[in-house]
Amino acid sequence: MKISIISVFALSCIVMLSGFPAFAGDAEVSAQIESMHGNSASFKDAFDHLQQAMANDDAEAVAEMADFPLSINADNQTNEVQSGAELIENFETLINSETRATVTDQAYGDLFVNADGVMFGDGALWMHNVCEDDACQQTHWAIMSINQ
Numbered sequence: 001m002k003i004s005i006i007s008v009f010a011l012s013c014i015v016m017l018s019g020f021p022a023f024a025g026d027a028e029v030s031a032q033i034e035s036m037h038g039n040s041a042s043f044k045d046a047f048d049h050l051q052q053a054m055a056n057d058d059a060e061a062v063a064e065m066a067d068f069p070l071s072i073n074a075d076n077q078t079n080e081v082q083s084g085a086e087l088i089e090n091f092e093t094l095i096n097s098e099t100r101a102t103v104t105d106q107a108y109g110d111l112f113v114n115a116d117g118v119m120f121g122d123g124a125l126w127m128h129n130v131c132e133d134d135a136c137q138q139t140h141w142a143i144m145s146i147n148q
Contacts, residue, residue, distance in 0.1 A: 073146070
């Protein structure tokens, strides 16, 4: 039996590409969030709310979603924003338009999930699931850091 060069090449490409991660898709991202952090349904709501807030430059809505103190890393410096009022007052300078666009344009199925939280873009923004009680029975999703 003769194997053509094209068949060998095609098979080689399939084998090589199988080692690269594929984009997860919405269902897989939700499953990853649920298995690592729980509360994936609430994350989807937070994701939609955050995108809308960033698209509308709604500083108050973004501040309501932040976990303070909030680390904002820009120009090789870290700013520790202590309150929602501080974030709202300095919104335009603390969260640049590129970061807002990155969050707004983020596809849910392309999110990166690990033990630290959920990453938007190439690390532009991270969210994590915050416990509201000692037993962690009640949680909510919050912005934990922004990196510009």
